[in-house]
């Protein structure tokens with residue numbers, strides 16, 4: 392008989408779900424952890440603040456269970472030595488190099504700037520013959536929407552047409568430059584940087600005459616090491632549900648939304664489930680990744696080095712990334728239709744309203760689980776709501792004041808509801824989730 396059809400199991404489920412929610416509601420450490428992670432700073436991988444966050448995460452998992460461990464992860468790191476962007480007349484423009492950017496020659500590069508507006512494919516197409524040898528200027532977009540065009544795709548289009556460099560501008564006035572990864576990963580690339588609304592306006596305001604800029608960008612590729620903080624809490628079988636969140640961020644602010652929110656909620660969930668997990672059908676593995684902002688390098692390596700058997704033992708991945716900043720939560724269900732139905736059903740039974748979105752989005756660590764055929768979802772706040780506080784991610788506005796304690800509490804309750812079902816559903820239901 393499948394475990395889900397067992398009346399005793401159903402009773403256990405009913406008995407435990409409510410105390411779990413109460414434990415989360417009473418967990419004052421959730422908010423304290425969020426603030427402590429913000430206190431670490433922006434947590435850019437390779438910085439002292441990232442190391443502090445990694446130690447913090449490991450220590451908090453070890454406080455739940457002594458079996459917590461820190462596994463090393465190597466990635467294509469990079470360090471910036473110098474980055475300046477100036478107009479022809481010597482006026483300085485805001486310049487925040489994208490992680491891993493290609494360097495310019497030591498004397499720098501002078502070239503005209505071609506403004507491609509948003510940077511949609513048709514805009515690249517229309518000006519295809521004007522791109523080679525010039526800097527391409529595009530706009531950053533609200534990342535959580537069905538129509539979003541990712542920074543790295545625009546970067547790729549600029550590079551394949553021979554652009555001299557890539558400039559991505561914050562579309563919001565007074566909000567500083569944007570951050571992000573070039574995605575180059577130590578390979579061939581073009582110089583790439585983020586700038587602010589005001590600098591972009593100066594570059595675009597020259598009428599038919601193109602602005603000319605000088606970029607000097609010196610970075611250094613290096614083999615870098617970080618870690619993943621892990622805690623395994625075994626259930627009654629060899630199967631696992633993986634709860635994940637990335638702890639690294641960008642140097643511009645506190646990386647509060649993205650992703651102190653997800654890490655704090657993941658720690659709260661691990662604490663709340665720890666006393667119950669031995670009675671669950673599957674175990675709970677908490678993975679706190681780093682180097683997510685480096686084209687998902689941390690989770691990519693973690694998943695790639697698991698054996699096929701180990702990957703098969705992972706029933707589901709629930710990834711928390713940017714779960715505050717808006718009250719509305721969405722599950723990105725990575726083109727696993729049965730997973731989409733499964734989480735909708737679980738939330739509906741608990742009386743929680745939320746949305747799902749099925750297309751696969753390669754914007755966080757769940758992508759690497761999905762890539763290996765593991766049913767994977769990302770819980771995210773503010774999907775399709777560009778006016779929400781979530782719009783501050785990747786900018787200097789990503790600070791603790793953009794998050795409400797109630798948002799973290801609600802994210803924890805929804806995630807606990809989904810986890811509880813994933814940990815206890817019958818084996819046939821869980822096996823079905825893998826079907827495409």
Ligand SMILES: [Zn+2]
Nearest residue numbers: 649650712713
């Ligand atoms: Zn993130």
